[in-house]
Amino acid sequence: MYPTVEKHIQKALNNNIPSLSHRSVKFQEIYKSTQDKLRKFLRIPKGHHIFFLASSLESMERIIENCVDKHSFHFVNGAFSRKFYQFAKMLKKDLLKYEAADGKGFDVNKIKIPKNSELICVTHNETSTGVSIPLQYINKLKSDSSRLIAVDIVSSVPYVKIDFSKVDITFFSVQKGFGLPAGMGVLLVNERAINKANFLAKKGNNIGSYHSFLSFLDKDKIFQTPETPNVLSIYLLGKVLDDMLEKGIDTIRKEIEEKAKLVYGFFDNHSRYIPFVIDKNFRSKTTIVIDVKGKAKEIVKKLTKIGFIVSSGYGQFKASHIRIANFPAHTIGNCKRLLSNFFPFSNYGD
Amino acid sequence: MYPTVEKHIQKALNNNIPSLSHRSVKFQEIYKSTQDKLRKFLRIPKGHHIFFLASSLESMERIIENCVDKHSFHFVNGAFSRKFYQFAKMLKKDLLKYEAADGKGFDVNKIKIPKNSELICVTHNETSTGVSIPLQYINKLKSDSSRLIAVDIVSSVPYVKIDFSKVDITFFSVQKGFGLPAGMGVLLVNERAINKANFLAKKGNNIGSYHSFLSFLDKDKIFQTPETPNVLSIYLLGKVLDDMLEKGIDTIRKEIEEKAKLVYGFFDNHSRYIPFVIDKNFRSKTTIVIDVKGKAKEIVKKLTKIGFIVSSGYGQFKASHIRIANFPAHTIGNCKRLLSNFFPFSNYGD
Numbered sequence: 001m002y003p004t005v006e007k008h009i010q011k012a013l014n015n016n017i018p019s020l021s022h023r024s025v026k027f028q029e030i031y032k033s034t035q036d037k038l039r040k041f042l043r044i045p046k047g048h049h050i051f052f053l054a055s056s057l058e059s060m061e062r063i064i065e066n067c068v069d070k071h072s073f074h075f076v077n078g079a080f081s082r083k084f085y086q087f088a089k090m091l092k093k094d095l096l097k098y099e100a101a102d103g104k105g106f107d108v109n110k111i112k113i114p115k116n117s118e119l120i121c122v123t124h125n126e127t128s129t130g131v132s133i134p135l136q137y138i139n140k141l142k143s144d145s146s147r148l149i150a151v152d153i154v155s156s157v158p159y160v161k162i163d164f165s166k167v168d169i170t171f172f173s174v175q176k177g178f179g180l181p182a183g184m185g186v187l188l189v190n191e192r193a194i195n196k197a198n199f200l201a202k203k204g205n206n207i208g209s210y211h212s213f214l215s216f217l218d219k220d221k222i223f224q225t226p227e228t229p230n231v232l233s234i235y236l237l238g239k240v241l242d243d244m245l246e247k248g249i250d251t252i253r254k255e256i257e258e259k260a261k262l263v264y265g266f267f268d269n270h271s272r273y274i275p276f277v278i279d280k281n282f283r284s285k286t287t288i289v290i291d292v293k294g295k296a297k298e299i300v301k302k303l304t305k306i307g308f309i310v311s312s313g314y315g316q317f318k319a320s321h322i323r324i325a326n327f328p329a330h331t332i333g334n335c336k337r338l339l340s341n342f343f344p345f346s347n348y349g350d
Numbered sequence: 351m352y353p354t355v356e357k358h359i360q361k362a363l364n365n366n367i368p369s370l371s372h373r374s375v376k377f378q379e380i381y382k383s384t385q386d387k388l389r390k391f392l393r394i395p396k397g398h399h400i401f402f403l404a405s406s407l408e409s410m411e412r413i414i415e416n417c418v419d420k421h422s423f424h425f426v427n428g429a430f431s432r433k434f435y436q437f438a439k440m441l442k443k444d445l446l447k448y449e450a451a452d453g454k455g456f457d458v459n460k461i462k463i464p465k466n467s468e469l470i471c472v473t474h475n476e477t478s479t480g481v482s483i484p485l486q487y488i489n490k491l492k493s494d495s496s497r498l499i500a501v502d503i504v505s506s507v508p509y510v511k512i513d514f515s516k517v518d519i520t521f522f523s524v525q526k527g528f529g530l531p532a533g534m535g536v537l538l539v540n541e542r543a544i545n546k547a548n549f550l551a552k553k554g555n556n557i558g559s560y561h562s563f564l565s566f567l568d569k570d571k572i573f574q575t576p577e578t579p580n581v582l583s584i585y586l587l588g589k590v591l592d593d594m595l596e597k598g599i600d601t602i603r604k605e606i607e608e609k610a611k612l613v614y615g616f617f618d619n620h621s622r623y624i625p626f627v628i629d630k631n632f633r634s635k636t637t638i639v640i641d642v643k644g645k646a647k648e649i650v651k652k653l654t655k656i657g658f659i660v661s662s663g664y665g666q667f668k669a670s671h672i673r674i675a676n677f678p679a680h681t682i683g684n685c686k687r688l689l690s691n692f693f694p695f696s697n698y699g700d
Contacts, residue, residue, distance in 0.1 A: 001369050009363060013356050018531035019659065054404030057560035057577040064559070087559035175578060181368035183533050183580030206556070209414070209437035210407035227407040228525060230533030230580065309369065 002179030002329045008239040009232075017235045027231060028223035034238035035223075041241050041249055042157070044188060045164050051187045051216040052229055056154045057083065058211070059171035059187045063119070063150050064088045066197035066213040067169070069205065071096060073117035075133070078102050078126035079314050080152065085121070102317075103129045103289075105282030109140045118196075119148045125156035127176075128314035130275075130289030130323065131282050132156065139166040145192055155287045158249060158328065159256045168193045174233060177286070178240050179329035184233040189213055244328065252328045259326050259335045260285040266339045273342075276321055288324045289313070296322050299342075308338050352529030352679045358589040359582075367585045377581060378573035384588035385573075391591050391599055392507070394538060395514050401537045401566040402579055406504045407433065408561070409521035409537045413469070413500050414438045416547035416563040417519070419555060421446060423467035425483070428452050428476035429664050430502065435471070452667075453479045453639075455632030459490045468546075469498045475506035477526075478664035480625075480639030480673065481632050482506065489516040495542055505637045508599060508678065509606045518543045524583060527636070528590050529679035534583040539563055594678065602678045609676050609685045610635040616689045623692075626671055638674045639663070646672050649692075658688050 012018065020027050035050045044050065053059060064072060064087060072093055074085040077100040085097050098111045113120060120141055125132045143149045143166065150169035153160050157172040164170075168190045175182035197213035207214070215226045244252060264283065267275050267290050276289040292299055296312040296319050303310050313321025324338070362368065370377050385400045394400065403409060414422060414437060422443055424435040427450040435447050448461045463470060470491055475482045493499045493516065500519035503510050507522040514520075518540045525532035547563035557564070565576045594602060614633065617625050617640050626639040642649055646662040646669050653660050663671025674688070 001366075005368070006363050009359065013359060016351075018355070019351050021659075021661065022532065054408070055560075055577040055579075058404070061559045061561075083560070090556065090559040090562075092554075092556045173578060181580075181582045182372065182578045183583060204442075206440065206442045209411045209440040210405075210433070211411075212440075227405040228523060228532045229405075230531075232531045233533060309371075311371065 001181070002240050002243070004243050005180060005236060005240060008236050011239075012232055012235055018232050020231050022224065022228050022231055030231070030235050030238060031223040031225075034234050034241065037238055037241035037245060038186070041245055042162070043164075048164055048188045048190045049194070049217060049220060051189070051213075051220065052225055052234055053185045053187055053211060053216075054183070054230075055185045056152070056171055056173045057087075057185075059185050060084045060087050060152075061091065062187065062208055062211055062213070063121075063169055063171070064091050064093060065206065065208045066200065067119045067148050067150070067193055068093050069118060069200055069203070070094050071114070071116045072119040072121060073097065073113050074121045075106065075108055075111075075123070076100070077104055077106065077129070077131055078123070079128035080126055080154065081121070081123035084123065084152065088121075103131060103276050103278075105131045105133055105277075105279065108133060108137045113141075117147060119150060121150050121152070123152040123154075124160055125153065125284050125286060127155040127287050127323070129317075130277050130284045130287050132284035132286075134281060135161065135163070139163050141166075143168055143192070145195065148193055148196060155325075156284070158244070159253055159286050161253070164188075164190070174237055176325070177327050178237060178244075179327060180233060180236050180240060184230045184237070186237075187216075247328075255332060256285055256326055256328070259330065259332055260288065262332070262335055262339065263288050263324060263326065266342070270342070276317075286326050288326060289317075290322050290324065291320055292322050294319050296320060303338070303341060306341065308334075308341070310338075351531070352590050352593070354593050355530060355586060355590060358586050361589075362582055362585055368582050370581050372574065372578050372581055380581070380585050380588060381573040381575075384584050384591065387588055387591035387595060388536070391595055392512070393514075398514055398538045398540045399544070399567060399570060401539070401563075401570065402575055402584055403535045403537055403561060403566075404533070404580075405535045406502070406521055406523045407437075407535075409535050410434045410437050410502075411441065412537065412558055412561055412563070413471075413519055413521070414441050414443060415556065415558045416550065417469045417498050417500070417543055418443050419468060419550055419553070420444050421464070421466045422469040422471060423447065423463050424471045425456065425458055425461075425473070426450070427454060427456065427479065427481055428473070429478035430476060430504070431471070431473035434473065434502065438471075452476075453481060453626050453628075455481050455483055455627075455629060458483060458487045463491075467497060469500060471500050471502070473502040473504075474510055475503065475634050475636060477505040477637050477673070479667075480627050480634045480637050482634035482636075484631060485511065485513070489513050491516075493518050493542070495545065498543055498546060505675075506634070508594070509603055509636050511603070514538075514540070524587055526675070527677050528587060528594075529677060530583060530586050530590060534580045534587070536587075537566075605682060606635055606676055606678070609680065609682055610638065612682070612685055612689065613638050613674060613676065616692070620692070626667075636676050638676060639667075639671050640674065641670055642672050644669050646670060653688070653691060656691065658684075658691070660688075 074097040174180040311323040424447040498518040524530040661673040
């Protein structure tokens with residue numbers, strides 16, 4: 001968790017935030033102020049609406065429902081981009097995908113995207129494998145009214161410098177980059193995406209019931225959500241944004257780069273363990289995956305004992321990888337101490 | 351909030367619950383233990399699965415998606431039962447409904463339900479108007495494999511003594527009867543409902559993507575959820591259930607009846623204000639709606655100042671009604687003090 005969260009939870013309890021009605025004026029103030037701060041922090045232009053929902057998997061479902069009549073196109077290179085693709089399939093869309101091996105990236109512009117693709121889905125940072133698609137590639141994908149671009153920034157926000165004039169839809173959750181308790185997703189959509197939802201609704205499509213781009217927008221006008229939301233989470237996001245605004249996004253981004261350099265530098269020079277992503281162009285700065293040659297369980301266990309939470313590999317890589325998160329909540333000191341603990345598990349220096 | 355919640359949040363922070371991975375063994379223990387305690391407390395038989403999701407509005411959507419091919423039947427007598435109906439419409443189902451005026455109940459057995467209805471939706475307790483359908487009526491609706499019964503118990507749990515052999519699906523949220531921060535729904539479904547979801551999936555229907563009865567069940571087998579859930583809420587629900595189990599559900603139900611008797615008794619004898627629901631057979635024990643003759647705003651404001659949170663009327667009744675919640679979190683002492691504050695606003699005793 002981000003270091004200030006505990007203090008903010010305490011304050012929320014003192015101010016009865018968890019008991020607040022989501023139809024009260026007080027809630028509307030919190031909703032609006034959290035949106036305003038997020039807008040300022042991530043430099044989100046006015047044309048992009050900010051919606052709060054339950055999770056990033058929900059965002060994927062709502063995006064498909066509201067932006068795709070028949071065809072969506074997916075860049076797949078790991079578990080999360082694959083989920084986005086599978087959800088579209090479950091929602092009965094006709095799919096097109098370009099698949100790279102797990103751990104590999106792609107220059108999205110060198111790939112021929114069929115003309116009938118209504119939505120292009122890109123996972124900026126694959127949490128499962130530590131692959132990140134360079135933003136300059138994403139920015140070259142052409143978005144227009146007949147072709148929308150959705151970018152999953154779940155594990156790269158707030159590090160990723162999204163150019164909102166180049167993408168139509170972005171989404172993330174609060175438990176990674178913002179270091180908050182899990183249980184809320186944030187979805188940013190522009191007018192083109194709203195227009196598409198309107199078009200599909202008028203056409204008679206099912207675009208979802210209580211949660212659609214249109215139902216969100218309708219309640220957003222009065223600073224509310226369609227359902228009873230995670231009020232505490234909206235409040236806490238606002239409070240952490242205060243702290244992050246004070247620190248400044250440039251400082252936060254610089255620190256993430258510095259920590260990433262330390263971690264990759266260490267493992268590039270390690271005698272046994274190596275970064276899973278070989279091509280430096282595609283290496284994630286925020287979720288760093290290391291191939292630890294089958295020692296994941298042992299390493300995760302030993303690090304947990306001394307207070308470091310590191311994940312084992314995702315899916316098929318459970319035993320062979322560890323995944324090191326590099327979010328604003330982690331300090332450079334944390335990072336150095338983490339690395340200093342790696343010698344005893346390896347033959348480094350032997 | 352339930353009086354012990356603050357203490358439990360403190361403990362959760364001390365034990366790093368908000369940072370817990372939802373794929374960890376520790377999370378699986380919490381998930382299983384919360385389910386076990388809920389099962390014991392509400393006497394939920396083994397044949398009913400317990401799923402955690404985002405809200406009760408989400409439950410409505412998932413129920414329609416997973417249990418209805420073409421026709422659902424809805425008893426509508428207020429805003430929430432109307433939402434259930436409207437969601438089915440938005441999900442492109444053919445609908446049938448029986449509508450009573452807001453504030454009125456119905457003997458659901460006296461109403462002819464068309465034979466092609468695959469799902470019968472009943473709102474046990476209409477939060478919007480304070481109307482409750484007597485359980486003995488609901489228990490007489492015939493459920494079989496071609497006709498499922500879903501009961502919304504959002505604002506009557508844990509007071510309502512559901513006979514789980516008579517209904518297939520029930521759902522509620524944690525912020526009312528369990529006095530927890532908002533942001534989680536609970537959905538209980540039996541094997542018949544699972545079978546229907548399976549049937550519809552095999553038929554090629556869209557039953558939802560990341561959240562369907564089948565995806566819930568799949569992850570439930572390993573005590574996990576399909577998405578990153580509200581981990582803190584699952585933990586807190588378990589903790590409050592410990593407290594409620596210690597107190598005993600019979601005591602909790604008796605206290606709710608005692609408080610309801612006090613409130614209705616008071617307003618039945620009041621010189622100006624009267625319970626909105628005239629027919630005592632249909633009066634909710636848990637959400638008591640009083641017609642305050644246009645004085646809602648004034649009353650809510652004055653009560654808020656002295657620490658009592660009472661809601662104004664729902665929708666069209668905003669100015670004319672107040673809604674008094676009678677949940678386990680409210681003591682008999684609270685209730686008496688609340689009522690003692692009503693004299694100054696009325697002509698009572700004049």
